[in-house]
Amino acid sequence: MQVNTVDVPDPGRGKPYIAIVAGNARQRSILARCLTSFYQFAEYPDVAQAVAGCRTHVPLLALVSEQLPPGGGFDLVRRFRLDPGLASIPIVVLAGKDDKVTRDGALQCGADSLLVEPFSRSALVTAVSGLLNRGVERKWKTLRPLQRQALSDTLLLFNGISNVISEGKPIPYQGVSDACQPLVEAVANDDFKEMLDGVKDHDNYSFAHSMRVATYLSLFGCNLRLPKEEQILLASGGLLHDIGKMSIPHQVLNKPGRLNEAERAVMEGHVTASVAYLEHCQDLPKGIITIAAQHHEKVDGTGYPRGLAGSKLNRLARIACIVDVFTALTDRRVYKPPIEAEAALKFMVDEMDSQLDAKLLGLFRQMLLDASGDIHRQMERSA
Structure with missing residues (x-):
């Protein structure tokens, strides 16, 4: 499994753990650099390794590229939603284009948010932070x-x-x-x-x-x-x-x-x-x-x-x-x-x-x- 060796998930370090799932190594590297000031992260290059890794270390949120082998990012999201241990993880899908097919695909597979490239670092951090806070604020209702x-x-x-x-x-x-x-x-x-x-x-x-x-x-x-x-x-x-x-x-x-x-x-x-x-x-x-x-x-x-x-x-x-x-x-x-x-x-x-x-x-x-x-x-x- 290709996991970032510097920011291996460690609850004792205090930073939330974000899963970065993308087939392109450069994309994973760019996302990691954007997030390293705010979060721990682990990188996964394909569907199988992402599922196995996230079952071992359940993340607070997953960033999933639409371009992901073998079946694509939407397939990974569907697998997460059918897995009792992963179903509630907030997921941001990263897509290369903004069209009806992509938007419908993200919605139907169960993604919580869609970011279309190119996007700014602030847009990425805002999307991640907003989803993390949504879960925290939902607990306030109790x-x-x-x-x-x-x-x-x-x-x-x-x-x-x-x-x-x-x-x-x-x-x-x-x-x-x-x-x-x-x-x-x-x-x-x-x-x-x-x-x-x-x-x-x-x-x-x-x-x-x-x-x-x-x-x-x-x-x-x-x-x-x-x-x-x-x-x-x-x-x-x-x-x-x-x-x-x-x-x-x-x-x-x-x-x-x-x-x-x-x-x-x-x-x-x-x-x-x-x-x-x-x-x-x-x-x-x-x-x-x-x-x-x-x-x-x-x-x-x-x-x-x-x-x-x-x-x-x-x-x-x-x-x-x-x-x-x-x-x-x-x-x-x-x-x-x-x-x-x-x-x-x-x-x-x-x-x-x-x-x-x-x-x-x-x-x-x-x-x-x-x-x-x-x-x-x-x-x-x-x-």
Whole structure:
């Protein structure tokens, strides 16, 4: 079997596994280069090897060329749909022409999407990401109403932000706070844990990270007994804190290896970009802009972009920094698997004690330990 030896499927590496099935070696190579920043992948040159390989390592999605020996890509799709272990895999068919015969063939064999060559890398990534997210979002329907609404409302808002920015329009705070209200209510009702699980595998990393930051900020605010309006402000700040990353080139944002000096400068520029945009949104509370501006600052002055230290750091920013660090450590990224919560907290306490507000970190750690204890007690009662 011809399987890419660099990106052999390995669940521990954190990247979803995509099957690339094409008879043409050059086409497989081009597709692999397009996807390597985002996913693991394995390459299969024909129908038989694809079926055998995908049964051994079931992918989250398959890219299937219409030109595939011996019977063609449509034949492979039909075989997948008749195989109980492979039937539910989302499939994108790659075709050389766009005509009624091809479209009908893709539909009739059971393909989920059709891409006609030549297509751009962004079109390919969008098609793959959209199908992966469709499955994740379908699972949200099984959640309780408040959690389901929190996820759907914030995703709808988040997906619309890039359009609003490109049109040069401000984000109205009322829309942000309305989207965050179900999230805050779910947190106040201690009804948010499945919501965090529901978003962790979403293929839009920026949304997943921002949603998790918003949830933990809301939880922190609730535990600090802040008024509900401030909890909504914290959640809103979490949802918007990284919007400047929408301007970061995907090859930098999703680079699987270490960033070089120039790339790091581009990445760190997302803070300035976030603030520059948010300052034009006249009705946004100042606290939201502060969270975006200072969530990478550290109390010892080693953070960025301004190297603020000590009393120059706003309390909201100190909270946001702790939550952002914890969430980044426990996120799945293209360059690392997620770290368990307890290991992340230990790292923050042992290795970052001079960078983070010690009192707030202690409160955050205790909050998560208490929440973990509640989960264990619920499991014991139900056993």
